[in-house]
Amino acid sequence: MDEQFAGKTAVVTGGGSGIGEAVALALAAEGASVVVNDLRLESAQAVVDKIIAAGGKETAVAGDVGNPVDVKAAVDAAVSEYGALNLAFNNAGIASPNGLLADIDIEGYRRLMT
Ligand SMILES: NC(=O)c1ccc[n+]([C@@H]2O[C@H](COP(=O)([O-])OP(=O)(O)OC[C@H]3O[C@@H](n4cnc5c(N)ncnc54)[C@H](O)[C@@H]3O)[C@@H](O)[C@H]2O)c1
Incomplete structure (x- = not known):
């Protein structure tokens, strides 16, 4: 396989499962160094x-992408471990609750939008 990302560093948010996990594995297979962020550290660590x-x-980092301190920690990990951040796959997210927007409580709305 071509290593088109050799020498590059990526952060994948929500990289502990699903699409994020698949992208983290693919980027690494293509030669990238990958910082895997996830709310669940054990999921990120397994990847x-x-x-x-x-x-x-x-490198695995725990963190909530809705929290700027956690986002900075992921970027800092890329820079301190590998010298730079070249690519961010901003994947972390949750499915919207079923139903009308008007029926979502404000906390659910804030969680969805961050
Ligand atoms: N799978 C689909 O069909 C589909 C369709 C449309 C959009 N999406 C979006 O694509 C993204 C990935 O989907 P998926 O199916 O792989 O989901 P998934 O639930 O399998 O994986 C999401 C990962 O993100 C992590 N995560 C959730 N909130 C986080 C947060 N605030 N900070 C850090 N990590 C967080 C979870 O712990 C989980 O490991 C999501 O944003 C989802 O809304 C998915």
Whole structure:
């Protein structure tokens, strides 16, 4: 496989499962160093463990993308571990609750929008 991301560093938010996990694995397979963010550290760490077992470089960070302090921690991890941040896959998110927007309570709305 071509290593089109060799020497590049990526942050994947919500990288502990689903689409984020698949993208983190694909980026690492293409040579990138990947910082895997997820609300659940154990999920992020499990993805990191898969990449390391395959010979790649990854770092897991726990964090809520709705919290600027956690987002900065992910960017800082990229810069301190690998020297730069070249690519961000801003994937973390939740499905919208079923029903009309007008029926969503304000806390649910805030959670959805962050
Ligand atoms: N799968 C689909 O069909 C589909 C369709 C449209 C949009 N999406 C969007 O694509 C993204 C990924 O979807 P998926 O199906 O892989 O979801 P998923 O639930 O499998 O994975 C989402 C991951 O993001 C993490 N996460 C959730 N909120 C977070 C937060 N605030 N901070 C950090 N991590 C957080 C979760 O812990 C989880 O590991 C989501 O934003 C989803 O809304 C998915």
